[in-house]
Amino acid sequence: MNHSKTDLMHLFLGEVEPDALFQSKLLRACGGIHALWEMSEDEFLTKTVEVLHPETAMELYAKRDVGFLSGKLDRYEQAGIGILYPEHPAYPAQLLTIHDPPELLYYKGNPDILNRHERCIGIVGAREADTYGREIATYFASNLSRRDVLIVSGLAKGIDGAAHTGCLAADGDTVAVLGTGIDIPSPRENLRLYFEIEERGLLLSEYPPGYPGGIYTFPRRNRIISGISHGVFVVQARERSGSLITADLALEQGRQVYALPGRAGDDRSVGCNRLIKQGALLVTTPDDIMEDLFGVSAMEKRRTEEVPADTHRKNNLAPLEKKVYSCVGLDPVSVDDIIRACKIGVTGAISILYRLEQSGLVKQVRRGWYIITDIAEAIK
Amino acid sequence: MFSKVLSSAVAGVSGTEIYVEADVSDGLPMFTMVGYLSSSVREASERVRTAIRNSGIMLPPKRITVNLSPADIRKDGTVFDLAIALSCLLAAGLVPEISLDRTMILGELGLDGSIKPVNGVLSMVHHGYSDGITDFIVPSANAREAAIVDGARVFGFSRLSEVLEFIEGKANVRPTVYEAASEEETSTDLPDFSEIRGQEMLKRGLTIAAAGFHNVLMLGAAGAGKSMLAKCLPGILPKLTFQESIEVTKIYSVSGLLPDTGTLMKNRPFRAPHHTVSEYALTGGGAIPRPGEISLAHNGVLFLDELPEFKKSALEVLRQPMEDGVIRIARVQASYTYPADFMLVAAANPCPCGYYPDRKRCRCTPRMVSAYQGKLSGPLLDRIDIRMEVTAVSGDALFEEASGETSESIRMRVEAARKRQEERYAGEKIRFNSQLSGKMLGTYIRLSDSQEEMLHACVTSGDLSARGVYRVMRLARTIADLSDHDAIGDEDLTEALFFRNSNLPIEGSVIL
Numbered sequence A: 001m002n003h004s005k006t007d008l009m010h011l012f013l014g015e016v017e018p019d020a021l022f023q024s025k026l027l028r029a030c031g032g033i034h035a036l037w038e039m040s041e042d043e044f045l046t047k048t049v050e051v052l053h054p055e056t057a058m059e060l061y062a063k064r065d066v067g068f069l070s071g072k073l074d075r076y077e078q079a080g081i082g083i084l085y086p087e088h089p090a091y092p093a094q095l096l097t098i099h100d101p102p103e104l105l106y107y108k109g110n111p112d113i114l115n116r117h118e119r120c121i122g123i124v125g126a127r128e129a130d131t132y133g134r135e136i137a138t139y140f141a142s143n144l145s146r147r148d149v150l151i152v153s154g155l156a157k158g159i160d161g162a163a164h165t166g167c168l169a170a171d172g173d174t175v176a177v178l179g180t181g182i183d184i185p186s187p188r189e190n191l192r193l194y195f196e197i198e199e200r201g202l203l204l205s206e207y208p209p210g211y212p213g214g215i216y217t218f219p220r221r222n223r224i225i226s227g228i229s230h231g232v233f234v235v236q237a238r239e240r241s242g243s244l245i246t247a248d249l250a251l252e253q254g255r256q257v258y259a260l261p262g263r264a265g266d267d268r269s270v271g272c273n274r275l276i277k278q279g280a281l282l283v284t285t286p287d288d289i290m291e292d293l294f295g296v297s298a299m300e301k302r303r304t305e306e307v308p309a310d311t312h313r314k315n316n317l318a319p320l321e322k323k324v325y326s327c328v329g330l331d332p333v334s335v336d337d338i339i340r341a342c343k344i345g346v347t348g349a350i351s352i353l354y355r356l357e358q359s360g361l362v363k364q365v366r367r368g369w370y371i372i373t374d375i376a377e378a379i380k
Numbered sequence B: 001m002f003s004k005v006l007s008s009a010v011a012g013v014s015g016t017e018i019y020v021e022a023d024v025s026d027g028l029p030m031f032t033m034v035g036y037l038s039s040s041v042r043e044a045s046e047r048v049r050t051a052i053r054n055s056g057i058m059l060p061p062k063r064i065t066v067n068l069s070p071a072d073i074r075k076d077g078t079v080f081d082l083a084i085a086l087s088c089l090l091a092a093g094l095v096p097e098i099s100l101d102r103t104m105i106l107g108e109l110g111l112d113g114s115i116k117p118v119n120g121v122l123s124m125v126h127h128g129y130s131d132g133i134t135d136f137i138v139p140s141a142n143a144r145e146a147a148i149v150d151g152a153r154v155f156g157f158s159r160l161s162e163v164l165e166f167i168e169g170k171a172n173v174r175p176t177v178y179e180a181a182s183e184e185e186t187s188t189d190l191p192d193f194s195e196i197r198g199q200e201m202l203k204r205g206l207t208i209a210a211a212g213f214h215n216v217l218m219l220g221a222a223g224a225g226k227s228m229l230a231k232c233l234p235g236i237l238p239k240l241t242f243q244e245s246i247e248v249t250k251i252y253s254v255s256g257l258l259p260d261t262g263t264l265m266k267n268r269p270f271r272a273p274h275h276t277v278s279e280y281a282l283t284g285g286g287a288i289p290r291p292g293e294i295s296l297a298h299n300g301v302l303f304l305d306e307l308p309e310f311k312k313s314a315l316e317v318l319r320q321p322m323e324d325g326v327i328r329i330a331r332v333q334a335s336y337t338y339p340a341d342f343m344l345v346a347a348a349n350p351c352p353c354g355y356y357p358d359r360k361r362c363r364c365t366p367r368m369v370s371a372y373q374g375k376l377s378g379p380l381l382d383r384i385d386i387r388m389e390v391t392a393v394s395g396d397a398l399f400e401e402a403s404g405e406t407s408e409s410i411r412m413r414v415e416a417a418r419k420r421q422e423e424r425y426a427g428e429k430i431r432f433n434s435q436l437s438g439k440m441l442g443t444y445i446r447l448s449d450s451q452e453e454m455l456h457a458c459v460t461s462g463d464l465s466a467r468g469v470y471r472v473m474r475l476a477r478t479i480a481d482l483s484d485h486d487a488i489g490d491e492d493l494t495e496a497l498f499f500r501n502s503n504l505p506i507e508g509s510v511i512l
């Protein structure tokens, strides 16, 4: 197949270490990507003597071969993998504003979504989030994406997965930035999500196919999440967690940091509470983020896109059902809690909760524990 | 002279008749025993001769040959001692020739002429009586147990000399009459449901399990009270029927685990083998075949705490008995069948340390946690109808009144549900809803169109597997039986859906 020269020369750059700082150093030494592509082997060896070991340089130069690179690009295309580089029209414009943007990005899915939205938000947080944290992440992601915001996260379990899920459920656009090669679905828990995002969103990685993740790749990946975004929302974060690294990077990159407040003493929220103390914007509703992103007036215009809550079903509940429903909130309550609060029997409680679950008003997060589904109502 | 008397051996948990023949003839003084004997039976020659001498009788210095038949059964143990002694004395003409055709003789001899108890007396007497044997000479310590068999004339003795006096008509011995155990003998230290505060959902789930003999899985952090709840279970299970009671008592008798009083077992067994248990200890077997834990749990509860800690091979061997209600053990000498119809109650922690997702206490890596929870799958789990999450009772509930319903009161409701099942399955081989096969479901369980639709919707949404539908139907039938409903009500079905064994995640994990 015929490939553009630009594609080939960027792919050539990908043959060196997948490290943006190193790659840009190499480019500077050679005087830009075009010069790099056109120069002779001797010239290449001379110009890169400061950056590369001569033997490595020779090995590398041998790969500057149209046949070799075309073949590689063919194989990528067959596997559904494409590449992006700063000159590429689909390359996220916002990412170019950071000091070390990736020279080469691999993707699966639809790259056009990257520049389709006026605003983009990164949603990150603890892998071991609790039900509350995951529900908040899901709700914010679906609410914001309905209002034309692009949602970026890292496909980790916990908050990341919940954010992607919420976005997909609202038919929104979502980007997952991986810390491994683009073709490696991980973690195991989010296998289905990986394929779903490939089909309906975008998977992105600066690591070539087959590249295994390492301790340094995930933190590096975080700079891309915050780099693509206009702001980063931290839902739940422990002390010294990856999410805090992302928040720090976001601040360095001049992005806004939003944080969900948590209870004092709650392990999962220590990080968020500290961010708030240090000046992050305290956020309890999606409107808080919208207002900051777009300003009050623009936000009001977008408000109409919010899906109205199903008040009809709620208003037609029998008195006892209403009583049970009023006991369910964002923190999971158990059947036994309901029995005590409503003074009803176990069989009655189970059957009322089942009906509420069937009509979509509550949901079971684990056996015998319920939360309400209308989170907008709960956090109003 | 020649004589022949009747004794018995145990095969599996059933008795099998063994004939003991003796021949006394002129020749060099010798004592020979033949008939496919284990070494413990060969040693009987010493015990028997010494016991006879110490009872004040001298065997003539002749050639004595003892044969145990039938020849194809390997004889093991000491139960034949008394029969061997009597047949020798008869053949030697040292006791009056009387007819012992319809008498079974069981017991081990001590060197001093005492008669010691043996295992499996109930099985042997039960089998002998059904074969037309009317009189039983047994060790006095086993007499009460033997007398459980209604109609059998049981004579208990503690010395060989007493047996001889009885045969000679010198002593007037009355048959032992079985007395049911007195209250204090049966009173147990079972914990009572009324002692557990809160946990209404769990109590309800266990009530349903008890009513339909459904297998249960309980998940929850260490210290949430899983084993306490499991231990309460026998207290709400229906009382053993006489038939079941005999089955259980036989197993305990054969295992030598019957209480000294030798009475019929009235309470359903509760067995809780440790997770280090070997396959053999679970299934039974060994050189001298003995019932394993699963048979000791027959008609009762087998509690496997910390299920993921059990060896895979140990859980593997539970599959076949859970299907068939019996365990077959093949040995070179013979193969045995032990009853093993138990209710499985399994408990599992969320992670190896037991405290996940409480990260203040749990330091297990995510990989360890998912590997641990991954063990909770496979064919064994497929046989479990009810799954419940156990959470330690919150502070609020701890200070409220306990629900007050006692195990006894719950048991009455369970008994009523059981009675309904007994009537329904009168013509079938099964006794409980949980034993309904896929084929029988159609005959015994009818759902309304809207209920069918309800299940269908669950299947379509991927919430319920095809096998899951059967489990839900069986459960719904039990719940309806508890509510005294002839037809399954909508509430019964929703409750069954609630308690069914599904793959809802354990808190903190995304996918189980």
Ligand SMILES: [Zn+2]
Pocket: B351, B352, B353, B354, B355, B356, B362, B363, B364
């Ligand atoms: Zn742990």
